[in-house]
Amino acid sequence: MDTTKRRSVLQRTFTPCLRQDMTDGYKHLGEKRNEVILLVILTVSDARLAAREEFNRSRQPSLSHRQNVERYKKFVLLPLSKRKFCQECQQLLLPAEWENHFGHEVLTDITNAQLKRPSQILYPLENKKTNAQYLFADRSCQFLLDLIIALGFRRVLSVGTPRLHELIQINGCEEQQFNVKSLLLDIDFRYSQFYTEEDFCHYNMFNHYFFGGKVAQEVCRKFLHEEKGEGVIMVTDPPFGGLVEALAFSFKKLIAMWREAQEEAHSSKEMPIFWIFPYFFESRILEFFPSFTMMDYQVDYDNHMLYKHGKTGRKQSPVRIFTNLSPSMIVLPIEEGYRFCSLCQRYVSSENQHCEMCNSCTSKDGRQWRHCVLCQKCVKPSWVHCNTCNHCALQDHVCESVQVGCFICGGADHKRSTCPHFSMTRRAYQADGKQRQMKNKKLKMGTIKKPSVKQRKMRVLKGKIKNKKE
Numbered sequence: 001m002d003t004t005k006r007r008s009v010l011q012r013t014f015t016p017c018l019r020q021d022m023t024d025g026y027k028h029l030g031e032k033r034n035e036v037i038l039l040v041i042l043t044v045s046d047a048r049l050a051a052r053e054e055f056n057r058s059r060q061p062s063l064s065h066r067q068n069v070e071r072y073k074k075f076v077l078l079p080l081s082k083r084k085f086c087q088e089c090q091q092l093l094l095p096a097e098w099e100n101h102f103g104h105e106v107l108t109d110i111t112n113a114q115l116k117r118p119s120q121i122l123y124p125l126e127n128k129k130t131n132a133q134y135l136f137a138d139r140s141c142q143f144l145l146d147l148i149i150a151l152g153f154r155r156v157l158s159v160g161t162p163r164l165h166e167l168i169q170i171n172g173c174e175e176q177q178f179n180v181k182s183l184l185l186d187i188d189f190r191y192s193q194f195y196t197e198e199d200f201c202h203y204n205m206f207n208h209y210f211f212g213g214k215v216a217q218e219v220c221r222k223f224l225h226e227e228k229g230e231g232v233i234m235v236t237d238p239p240f241g242g243l244v245e246a247l248a249f250s251f252k253k254l255i256a257m258w259r260e261a262q263e264e265a266h267s268s269k270e271m272p273i274f275w276i277f278p279y280f281f282e283s284r285i286l287e288f289f290p291s292f293t294m295m296d297y298q299v300d301y302d303n304h305m306l307y308k309h310g311k312t313g314r315k316q317s318p319v320r321i322f323t324n325l326s327p328s329m330i331v332l333p334i335e336e337g338y339r340f341c342s343l344c345q346r347y348v349s350s351e352n353q354h355c356e357m358c359n360s361c362t363s364k365d366g367r368q369w370r371h372c373v374l375c376q377k378c379v380k381p382s383w384v385h386c387n388t389c390n391h392c393a394l395q396d397h398v399c400e401s402v403q404v405g406c407f408i409c410g411g412a413d414h415k416r417s418t419c420p421h422f423s424m425t426r427r428a429y430q431a432d433g434k435q436r437q438m439k440n441k442k443l444k445m446g447t448i449k450k451p452s453v454k455q456r457k458m459r460v461l462k463g464k465i466k467n468k469k470e
């Protein structure tokens, strides 16, 4: 099935709420769209909380998790020839339902091995804006699991990492001595067809919402509290379009839940976390989690043309692991070119050279960076020092002093950030600060064409119309 057809099929079927959840992840944060999201998180009133819960409730799928578990039990008892999966509806089918799916593309002879790898049967969701489901390449997934085992963890809270969850479950089934467990928290309700309520919670990581209510929340709490909270690590790989603030808000809630199991004396202990995210979000993540360090390991994905290792994809994935564990403990594979820098006490990628002036292995993107004496720091290899801007930038950038006025309305007396025509709504719904910054940078560097006055006026007009609608 081609992508367009698949997408339209997904839009028609399974549960309309799933599609809505994926696109409306942020909107769950509050009903009133013209509010600044961060404020909504921090000062959410009772009334708004109720409205939010009502919104979440209205997104409940037609079949409950329990019903899906019962269906699964019946499904596994069927002989192979009667085990079907409708690709269009993304649903396991029981014989009585076959006729309703007449004319749909159906997979047959679903084996137990296939049932244990749902991420291979289910189509990755492809909403580019908020959630493209980028699945780990086997190499990266196995690396993560090996690392988790080597570090001695026994329980993994898999937040938006279905493939890692799946790998852990498979190992658990196949090897008696394998003693790592995983609980998957994900907004993709299709997974409820394959996992019990003890293994999967339908969860929104943008507002820490458990769709299964108190019962599901208790499953998570119990999981975190086993062995007094010892041996647990949270691994998360959120959609990259996700707001760091919102994610941090939810992760802090999960950390607080874990901390309840800690004795007073250990109340300042941190729950170990691997947060997988692009390197250019480093400063944003550190704002919320100052104890985190970014690892050099490049996480690869199966279904992302750019972030995929190998012939067709770009070799350098921008996705990294952020962790609050000591960097010296995170051993990166030497066979893939990583090496240990004894001065930094961490593994770094092969091109990442130790800079004596910065006293650090400074590269962020895997290329060798160069020290600029004037900037007093290392910069990307493609940058040169600009005396007009007083810092390094791309050779063909547009110098800062040349840029006067506002990019939005063209007004000469203010900058875009204080533009009176740029409503709060649009600001809040723009991409995360970092993404904005990146775009600004690109504008400054001239990699994005500066809009003409006419284009700017059109934008203001469109903005006004949109705001009126809202």
Ligand SMILES: C[S@@+](CC[C@H](N)C(=O)[O-])C[C@H]1O[C@@H](n2cnc3c(N)ncnc32)[C@H](O)[C@@H]1O
Binding pocket: 022, 025, 130, 131, 132, 133, 134, 135, 136, 159, 160, 161, 162, 163, 164, 165, 185, 186, 187, 188, 203, 204, 205, 206, 237, 238, 239, 240
């Ligand atoms: C970039 S993918 C990561 C998948 C991971 N690399 C793997 O292979 O297991 C993002 C994951 O987060 C989930 N997700 C997206 N939005 C979410 C939300 N609001 N709350 C919880 N999970 C969400 C998606 O369903 C998906 O599984």
Ligand SMILES: [Zn+2]
Binding pocket: 086, 087, 088, 089, 090, 100, 101, 104
């Ligand atoms: Zn169907």
Ligand SMILES: [Zn+2]
Binding pocket: 341, 342, 343, 344, 345, 353, 354, 355, 359, 360, 361
């Ligand atoms: Zn170093």
Ligand SMILES: [Zn+2]
Binding pocket: 355, 356, 357, 358, 359, 362, 370, 371, 372, 376, 377, 378
């Ligand atoms: Zn340097």
Ligand SMILES: [Zn+2]
Binding pocket: 372, 373, 374, 375, 376, 379, 384, 385, 386, 390, 391, 392
């Ligand atoms: Zn410089």
Ligand SMILES: [Zn+2]
Binding pocket: 386, 387, 388, 389, 390, 393, 397, 398, 399, 400
């Ligand atoms: Zn310049």
